[in-house]
Amino acid sequence: MQLTSYETASEMMQSLSAQIASELSAAIALRGRACLAVPGGSTPGPLFDLLSQAVLDWANVTVMLTDERWVPTDSPRSNTGLIKNRLLVNSASAARYIALYAPGLDHVGGARALSQQVAPN
Template identity: 55%
Template sequence: MEFHSYPDREMMMLRLAQRISSELGETLRSSGRASLSVPGGTTPGPVFDTLSGAELDWANVAVMLNDERWVSEDSQRSNTRLLRERLLTGRAAAATLVPLYADAPTPEDAIDDLAEGVSAHLPISVLLLGMGADMHTASLFPGADNLEQALRNDAPPLMAMRANAAGEPRITLTAPVLKSALRVHILITGAEKRAALEKAAKLPPLEAPVACILDQAQVHWAE
């Protein structure tokens, strides 16, 4: 783990957006295409705002979420909705959205087709993750029903996940997809999450799921 501390959140968000833009640009120049996976929630919003205006060949960038709540885009709880409003706008509107939601009763009803779409863009060129105070990342929650399977090296790329802390059923990228990413960044803020990160570094992934990716991650933190 490489830890980066910033004097304030505004600088962190700007520098992180610039870093991701640079890494995507490098991948595009070397490979002609790139993939970016990002978290939902409001914390990364300022990163998205800056990144959406980056001068990149967005038409050759595939963007996917780390995870999604099993709700339609008209829900305020939809990560996809946030992604469209904050990242897939401006120059970045030309990017391809790889969906993690389909109009189906449960994640299991659509997961095979969604996984096929994700697999076409692996390995992820640049992965940005968040982390909860409970040390979850993506929708890999401590105590979740399918967590043990999702942490295995032979896990499928996508899995449905249900946990008391998750609210709705979720769909999430699994540990092998996260660990195969070429560049990994974790964005956290505040003293509580910094303490949780330090705790996670000493625990097994079943207790602290973010631990599955820490050894290859660059962590970006501001109070």
């Protein structure tokens, strides 16, 4: 494994954004679509800002969270708000988003609904 060091966090985020965009483009070229699972919290926000501007076929990208609090999506504690405000904007607004939280369901029902959304066709 090769280690890469960066002078600044901004430089690291730019490199990571370019790498993710490249891998998404390669997956789309190979399979016609790609999935991007991302964490919540404030740490990935700067990465999302950069990635949202990447030029790629966002209409064939599905985005979902790896973690979420079981709160409505308009709650300040919801990671969905972060994704919608910082990643699913600019070029990335064409991406499909699968939310982990399902209004009107408890976490068990929500897990079932989510399983149906992500099951292969």
